[in-house]
Amino acid sequence: MGKRRRVAQRRSTRPAVIGSVIAAVVVGGGVGAYALYGGGAMADDTSATAAEARTKSVKTGPLSQAEVTGAATRFLTAWQAGRPAEAAAATTDATAARTLLSGYTKDAHLEHVTLTPGVRQGDKVPFTVKATVHHGTVSKPLTYSSALTVVRNETDGKPLVKWASAVVHPDLKDGDRLVTGEAGTPPVKALDREGGELTTKKYPSLAPVLDGLREKYGEKAGGTAGVELRVVRGEAAKKAELSDKTLLELSEGTPGTVKTTLSPALQAEAERQVAARKRASVVLLRPSTGEILAVANSSPGFNTAFQGSLAPGSTMKVITSSMLFEKKLASADKAHPCPKFFTYGGWKFQNDDKFEIKGGTFKASFARSCNTAFISQAPKLKDADLTQQAQQVFGLGMDNWAVGVPTFDGSVPVQSQAQMAASLIGQGGVRMNPLNMASVSATIQSGSFHQPYLVSPEVDGRTLATASRSLSAGTLAQVRDVMAYTAAYGTAAEAMAGVTGDVGAKTGSAEVDGQKKPNGWFTAYRGDLAAAGVVQAGGHGGSTAGPIVAALLKAAG
Structure with missing residues (x-):
């Protein structure tokens, strides 16, 4: 005992x-x-039930x-x-605590x-x-x-x-996990078209592009993954657009190499141009091939240039014009209505500052960006006409571009009544980004759609998207005519001053609910170059995105 x-x-x-x-x-x-829970409360055998006794023993206060x-x-x-x-x-x-704390040793390998x-x-x-992070032979x-x-x-x-x-x-948000193991994919060493390395130190806005290249080509480029402790995001963090985060690198991976189509000189110029404005994005590409020569965003956390989904405003009129020309609802040099107002589907549409053009041509309406010149044709159109034009001629809205990194490929949904009319001028449900709109100008310049790409399809054998048809020679000539006139005498003239050669352009301003100023858009081409840009909440496209696009076209020589 x-x-x-x-x-x-x-x-x-x-x-x-x-x-x-x-x-x-x-x-x-x-x-x-x-004192609180073991012996502080005495049961009252004469006047309190067991439930009352328990209630009295619950302590409150600070x-x-x-x-x-x-x-x-x-x-x-x-x-x-x-x-x-x-x-x-x-x-x-x-429950939540046990799950995460159990993973602290099992998944994160913390000892x-x-x-x-x-x-x-x-x-x-x-x-x-x-603690010590241990994985395999490294710690x-x-x-x-x-x-x-x-x-x-x-x-x-x-x-x-x-x-x-x-x-x-x-660094953990609710629903996140700590994991130690091989980094999701091996690192890649991205090269420009001349063989130089692309880094975020040299080109800050390429951060999401380089992440996309690693995701796509990390396992194909011949590299090996390193080992790291990282935060793996849960659903809540993903909805907040938070990415997985590396907390500790135990061993470095060996990068593979992937070559891009980016021009070092033009990429540097694109970076300089967007840095001068808030929320600016731009893309420059080669119409004859689809090669992307430059992409830049002044907010490098998200690749708006490739993945943005914004109403393109009047730059959409390039696509709409091609459709109206094909359907014989407009002709560049023929008279065309441009009233102050036009009502359709219960909505009253108007022009900027309520202007009107009396006795003018369609070319004049395009150059001045007359909304009612396009809205007035809505009663003669079918709901799916604009959608089919965007898909069949410009390769948009099919969700099948294989650029080499993630992209949003534009959207022109089938709509009815007022929403269909609004789509004709780049509002309603239409959504684009600078890559999409640069491709639109490129299609007009080259005469046919060439899917833009950042990495040659020869690298991995992927299939590029195609369009089912091209514009007729007559329609193409008219679209080029109105774009050239706009670059020389219309709303794009100031920005395009000094951009010589075979040129064409279109401005745009897209209203956004709750935003004081519209998003400013600009798309243009010069020879075998095409570009588009947007400055969100910047105002009119001619004075905001226009100078950025024009500077790139000039820099390309």
Whole structure:
């Protein structure tokens, strides 16, 4: 019996220790817990039911120092000891906490974890994490700071750690995971058309493009993946457009090489041009082949130039004009109505500043960007006419471009009544980006659609998109005529001044709900070059996106 008592005594006095600070907190936390939950409430056998007694024992009000440090210690001690279920039970969401804490060792491969609390700040306790990340034959130390907050459980008054994934690591959002392993794909070394390396240091706006190249060609370019600890995003973070994040690189991968069509000189010029304006994007390509020579965004976090989905405004009139010419509903040099207003489908459409052109030609209406000249033809059109024109002639809206990186391929949905009429002038449901609109000008310049591409299809044998038909010689000549007239005498004239040779252009302004100024658009060609740009919330396209596009056309020589 004496021996058994001594064993029992040793067990009962053995502390859970993760450092002197935690050990001291355990003692204080234990005393506080006993006073609150073990012996602080006496049952009233004569006047209270069991339920009433439980209600009276629920503590409310501000947390004491002992409650905060006690709850923090229970959680940190169990986490450090590798007991995720016990640690999770000390939080407000045991299910979510257990899942993430279990993955801390199983998925993230974190070993020898040491958690050191800092000085309590009210209900908040900061702490430092030191651990070793181990995977295969490689390992590295990891140190970071985090914090937890203690709250009172509404049900029983018990102090618990308020659960959030950020408690485990500050870069985690709820639903995210920590994973250590081979980086998703091997790195790639991207080259320009002359063999020089493309880097974000040299070309900041290429960050999303380089990410896209790694995603597409990392495993095909001959590289090997490195090993890293990273945050793998959950659904909530993905909806917020957050990407996976590398926290620690254990070993570097070996990059493969992929060559692009980008021109180093023109890419540098594109970067300079968009840097001068907020929310500007531009694309320059070669009409005869579809090769993309430059792409830049002043906000490099998202590739609006390739993946944006914006109403293109009056630049859409290039496509609409080609359709009206084919259907004999307009002719470049013939009289065409341009009234102040035109009502269709219950909507009253008007021109900028409510102007009108009396006795003018369609060319004059195109050059001045008369909305009603196009809307007035809506009653003579079928709902699907514009959609078919965009798909069949310009290769848009088919979701089948194989550029080499992710792109949005434009959208011209079939619409009715007022929405169909609005689509004729690039509003309604029509959505484009600079890559799409540069391709539109390229199709007019070359006479047929050539799908734009950043990486030659010869690299991986992929099939480029095609259009089912081309414009007739007569229709093509008229579209080129009205675009050339606009570049020389219309709304694009100021921006295109000094751009010589075989040129054509179209401006656009797209209204956006809740935005004081419209998005400014501009698309143009010069010889075997075509470009388009947008400046969001910039105002009229001729004075915002126009100079950016014109500068690139000039720089190309």
